[in-house]
Amino acid sequence: MTKKISGAEFPLAKIFSSDFDYVIPSYQRPYAWTPVQAGELLSDLYDFYLKEDKEDTYFLGSIVLIKEEGKPHAEVIDGQQRLTTLTILLAALTHRATGQIRDAFHRYLCEPGNVLEGLAQKPRLTLRERDREFFKRYIQDVALDELIGLDPAQLDNESQRNIQANVRLFLQRLESAFSSDSQAATAFGGFLVQRCFLVAVSTPSQQSAFRVFSVLNSRGLDLLPTDIIKSDVIGKVKPGLRDAYNETWEELEVETGRDGFAEVFGHIRMIYAKEKARRSLLDEFRERVIDKVPSAEDLVSKVIEPYTQAYLVAKNAEFVSTSNAAEVNALLRWLNRIDNSDWLPSAMRFLADHESDAAYVHWFIRRLERLAAYMHVCGYDVNARIERYAKVLNALEKPHSLAQPVLAVELSDFEKKSFLQQLEGEVYLMTARRRNYLILRLDSFLSDGAATYDPSILTIEHVLPQTVAKDSVWAVQWPNAADQMRWLHRLANLVPLNQRRNSQAQNHDFERKKKAYFGGKQGVSSYVLTTQVLNTPAWTPAVVEKRQKDLIDVLASAWSLK
Secondary structure, X not given: OOOOOEEEEEEHHHHXXXXXXXXXXXXXXXXXXXXXXXXXXXXXXXXXXXXXXOOOOXXXXXXXXXXXXXXXXXXXXXXXXXXXXXXXXXXHHHHHOOHHHHHHHXXXXXXXXXXXXXXXXXXXXXOOHHHHHHHHHHHHOOOHHHHHOOOHHHOOOHHHHHHHHHXXXXXXXXXXXHOOXXXXXXXXXXXXXXXXXXXXXXXXXXXXXXXXXXXXXOOOOOOOHHHHHHHHHHHHOOHHHHHHHHHHHHHHHHHHOHHXXXXXXXXXXXXXXXXXXXXXXXXXXXXXXXXXXXXXXXXXXXXXXXHHHHHHHHHHOOOOOOOOHHHHHHHHHHHHHOOOOOOHHHHHHHHHHHOOOHHHHHHHHHHHHHHHHHHHHOOOOHHHHHHHHHHHHHHHOOOOOOOOOOHHHOOOHHHHHHHHHHHHOOHHHOOHHHHHHHHHHHHHHHXXXXXXXXXXXXXXXXXXXXXXXXXXXXXXXXOOHHHHHHHOOOHHHEEEEOOOOOOOHHHOOHHHXXXXXXXXXXXXXXXXXXHHHHOOOOOOHHHHHHHHHHHHHHHHHHOOOO
């Protein structure tokens, strides 16, 4: 058997055909794409589909497989998130279709089988053991209405919750794009399977598959866009100044690191363009930034240098001043906990212009943190975030000062109201990152910012358990099932713990749970929220209702939401 590596570009019609029988090995991480990534993929596909040129093709990236030539069995080393999400999208299109069109769509989800060709009936993609049956039953057998009806909290794990959330998102988006126009939906499906391509890189050996994967994913020695921009820009600097400018450039690159420097250029592009990148960083930076700056010297000294310094202050929480520095850096650390960096261009633009005005920096960063937290907690996708930050970036171009500050960074009344609704809702059902961020942020408000958080293991636990046994103390204190449902997943009933979940302890009565479980080894907790619960004598609907009001008041006051 040769160790030959082959790579070819295939349309999705071929990717989801009898030529490939995908299996996700058990050592792969679970399906992790949330509606943020899934929504981004669908937006990009749909935007491309609406373009004038109907011959143009869309490239979805590459997948790496352990696969012998001529045999369909393919172990997925890289690409499971995309293959799974595309399968969910095809299932959503199948769900909306009828008759022959439905059958045609369904063939991309499952191999219909053919006795004469010796092909068994089976799904095209087999997930890891834990989610295999679930995926087959609801996605590949297209029981999407049934899936949406399930309580997310009752699903086995995060990956099943992600699958359910992405189904809901795709059905909503397809409904708003096509409504009852089945012809238009079919045409979009045709674009998807004929004009969207993936490169499948296959090798029969596991060792070489991992080698290919690490090469595709290592940025170490690749030529970055910044290297090409550097040769362009430094080449245009006046000969007598070239060495000095080259040295400045290299110092900035050393300070940020190669990848960090490339990130800086992406943020500078955003400061100028104020919209999502449609082409490569190289093309867009040339057109949006270089072409707008009078000279190569200005580009280095008035754009790249000040914005890189501002990036380092924001990214490393290293604001220096005789007043407000501690508060500003605490806010910057919270901004850096958010799982996207879309806030950075606004912070960079502001700091580059106003870093010497400590009072105004504090005013602005405080509101930027609230805006970023609002979009994070409310689950804004990348397109919605960019659109909102674009308003801030536009406002930052006009003259402003503490006397006449940038009001675009303030939350509108509608945004405050939406934020409060989200905080009042079933917080436990948010994605883990959003939920953890919110609960730790609340804890920090209660501790007056004195606490620092580095939880290597953070779990969020229910006080009133998810299952109330009929013969338990809980059933006596919570006789009404409607009360249980109302408060179960809301803020007041949740506590952060620095330990793994203990499934035995989850259903203990309140006193035993506090002693054995919430208090840690010394009977105390590093979280104020959990300490408050340890100091509460009983856990009844009235106690929880009051606690909810108190906690919402803390958030509303700290973030000025009322």
